[in-house]
Amino acid sequence: MRATASILHLDLDAFFAAVEQRDKPSLRGRPVIVGGTGGRGVVATASYEARTFGVRSAMSTREARARCPHAAFLSGRFHAYRASSRLVMSALREVSPLVEPLSLDEAFVDLAAADLPDLSLDTVTQVAEDLRARVHEVTGGLTATVGVASSKFMAKVASELDKPDGLTVVAPGTELELLWPMHVRVIPGVGPATVERLRRDGIHTVADLARASEEEVVRLLGKAHGHGLHRLAHGLDNRAVVPEREAKSVSVEDTYSEDVTDRLLMEGLLARQAGTVARRLATARQSGRTVTIKVRLHDFTTLSRSSTLDSPTDDAQVIARTARRLLGEVDTTGGVRLLGVGVSGLADWIQEGLFGDEVEEEAPISLDAAPPSRRPAWAPGSDVVHIEHGPGWVWGSGRGVVTVRFETAETGPGPVRSFSLDDPELTLLEHGSDHEDAPAD
DNA sequence: TCTGGGGTCCTAGGACCC
DNA sequence: TCTGGGGTCCTAGGACCC
Numbered sequence: 001m002r003a004t005a006s007i008l009h010l011d012l013d014a015f016f017a018a019v020e021q022r023d024k025p026s027l028r029g030r031p032v033i034v035g036g037t038g039g040r041g042v043v044a045t046a047s048y049e050a051r052t053f054g055v056r057s058a059m060s061t062r063e064a065r066a067r068c069p070h071a072a073f074l075s076g077r078f079h080a081y082r083a084s085s086r087l088v089m090s091a092l093r094e095v096s097p098l099v100e101p102l103s104l105d106e107a108f109v110d111l112a113a114a115d116l117p118d119l120s121l122d123t124v125t126q127v128a129e130d131l132r133a134r135v136h137e138v139t140g141g142l143t144a145t146v147g148v149a150s151s152k153f154m155a156k157v158a159s160e161l162d163k164p165d166g167l168t169v170v171a172p173g174t175e176l177e178l179l180w181p182m183h184v185r186v187i188p189g190v191g192p193a194t195v196e197r198l199r200r201d202g203i204h205t206v207a208d209l210a211r212a213s214e215e216e217v218v219r220l221l222g223k224a225h226g227h228g229l230h231r232l233a234h235g236l237d238n239r240a241v242v243p244e245r246e247a248k249s250v251s252v253e254d255t256y257s258e259d260v261t262d263r264l265l266m267e268g269l270l271a272r273q274a275g276t277v278a279r280r281l282a283t284a285r286q287s288g289r290t291v292t293i294k295v296r297l298h299d300f301t302t303l304s305r306s307s308t309l310d311s312p313t314d315d316a317q318v319i320a321r322t323a324r325r326l327l328g329e330v331d332t333t334g335g336v337r338l339l340g341v342g343v344s345g346l347a348d349w350i351q352e353g354l355f356g357d358e359v360e361e362e363a364p365i366s367l368d369a370a371p372p373s374r375r376p377a378w379a380p381g382s383d384v385v386h387i388e389h390g391p392g393w394v395w396g397s398g399r400g401v402v403t404v405r406f407e408t409a410e411t412g413p414g415p416v417r418s419f420s421l422d423d424p425e426l427t428l429l430e431h432g433s434d435h436e437d438a439p440a441d
Numbered sequence: 442t443c444t445g446g447g448g449t450c451c452t453a454g455g456a457c458c459c
Numbered sequence: 460t461c462t463g464g465g466g467t468c469c470t471a472g473g474a475c476c477c
Contacts, residue, residue: 042445103477
């Protein structure tokens with residue numbers, strides 16, 4: 001909570017649907033619904049025209065069709081959404097270097113890091129209006145709703161108040177009089193289950209929540225959630241705007257139009273998903289140790305099984321093999337409606353920055369350009385090794401295992417594989433055997 | 442023939458280690 | 460011979476967000 005209204009939250013209005021209406025004039029003024037169009041689809045975004053018929057996000061497409069049969073139902077063009085999103089994020093970064101995207105259509109901007117004469121209400125209001133106009137301009141007509149306040153929480157609450165195409169600035173000091181009459185549902189993190197738990201205890205408004213003792217809220221909702229919500233109810237929020245966040249997992253899941261009952265087919269579908277996950281990991285130059293499968297049975301029961309490997313991988317075969325083994329632990333009699341594969345525990349083995357600038361760049365690392373290392377043996381990124389048929393970089397090490405990414409300037413990033421430290425195939429190519437220097441920085 | 446897909450964070454219990 | 464306690468890792472599930 002700051003003394004100035006210097007955190008801005010921007011939300012693009014009915015984003016996916018608005019992009020479709022922008023790109024296809026015949027859709028303008030008409031109800032447009034973007035989402036899964038198959039028998040088991042749900043609505044991702046409904047245009048405001050569709051919302052007047054009661055169509056909402058996350059509603060099944062079947063129900064949306066019943067409510068609004070004349071709407072245009074579209075399955076979505078994500079490259080177009082990403083392109084517009086990038087334009088918006090760039091526009092935000094013109095205002096302040098501290099921009100935290102929350103999704104394709106939402107971001108926080110820290111105005112305290114912007115180059116402004118002051119942070120008075122007049123100034124931030126003008127900045128917000130200019131920004132909304134700029135977004136409209138760079139996207140070719142999309143509108144945004146903006147909230148500006150003294151914290152992330154209040155900025156987000158404020159941006160909900162004047163949708164679409166609006167602006168709300170909350171003057172510092174007036175937060176609680178705005179917040180307390182509202183329903184607890186306005187607090188991000190309060191969903192249906194939490195609303196119900198609080199309701200049973202007679203807590204409906206934010207003021208009710210603030211009046212309750214912290215002990216009581218913690219008893220109802222658990223330590224972290226209870227403590228956090230109780231603070232928010234008092235308007236207390238010191239979270240900073242954080243521009244870059246490391247991904248913690250990569251996953252793919254698919255709901256099938258008909259339940260899958262054939263075990264071999266399930267294995268094939270998992271293997272294909274493993275390939276997609278592996279490709280995304282390689283693109284992000286990451287690997288992870290924990291492989292998780294997700295299985296949704298015919299009756300919507302959802303299960304997960306996971307297995308943590310000795311060393312991180314981005315190898316499609318390894319992920320597929322693990323996924324198949326995990327599927328073996330699940331009774332799929334009766335069929336499954338969804339299968340998914342994910343890898344988490346990313347970057348555990350990669351010390352960010354050990355590669356220096358090189359890790360930030362997409363360009364393949366030349367083995368010839370290997371920097372003389374001053375780090376202990378087998379530190380991630382420190383050594384070039386030779387295993388079996390080719391050279392590679394040490395990617396991670398520990399527990400008697402060294403993990404290597406095979407990579408050359410010619411081939412670019414290759415697969416990640418692991419070897420036991422006493423594997424005779426493993427030879428240190430560069431970097432002598434005494435490593436007494438302390439790690440740099 | 443209700444109920445997507447991509448994520449994040451939290452909890453709770455058991456294993457294991459010191 | 461009646462039995463510690465703290466810390467960390469792993470696993471499964473749940474709530475929530477967009």
